[in-house]
Amino acid sequence: MERISAAAHQGAASECLKYSGIKAIIGKSFARIFYRNSINIGLPVIQSEEAAELLTTDASVEINLEEGIIKTQLEEISFPKYPDFVLSLIKHDGLINYIKSNKESKK
Numbered sequence: 308m309e310r311i312s313a314a315a316h317q318g319a320a321s322e323c324l325k326y327s328g329i330k331a332i333i334g335k336s337f338a339r340i341f342y343r344n345s346i347n348i349g350l351p352v353i354q355s356e357e358a359a360e361l362l363t364t365d366a367s368v369e370i371n372l373e374e375g376i377i378k379t380q381l382e383e384i385s386f387p388k389y390p391d392f393v394l395s396l397i398k399h400d401g402l403i404n405y406i407k408s409n410k411e412s413k414k
Contacts (some may be wrong), residue, residue: 321345331370333377346393348367349401353377353385372397 321344324332331351345352351372358377361384369378370405375388389397399405 318344319349321348322337325350325368333358333362333368346396347367347402349397349399349404351389351397353386358386 320341325345325348327406329350332345333353335356336354337345337352337375342352342354351370353370355377361382362379364378366379370376372389372394375386377384378388396402396405399408404413
């Protein structure tokens with residue numbers, strides 16, 4: 308994917324992708340607001356020019372967000388690791404669930 312930006316400021320763009328069954332998005336670049344909207348709903352967005360050029364649209368890959376590695380049948384591609392806070396958002400399936408979980412744990 309070259310770049311997602313047009314109308315991506317609408318949260319619906321990220322939601323449509325996530326709820327259509329897409330588990331992560333890999334691309335060369337993303338509009339900042341699309342990136343943030345996606346993370347806020349727990350949809351990983353991985354910016355990697357190398358991966359975007361090597362992978363096909365329907366490629367089956369294994370992604371290790373903690374290590375910053377995309378595994379294909381033939382190779383491993385590294386990408387910058389997410390900060391711990393962003394990993395927490397993704398693991399909680401988004402910002403709202405993250406906040407709810409932290410509220411409950413403080414009771």
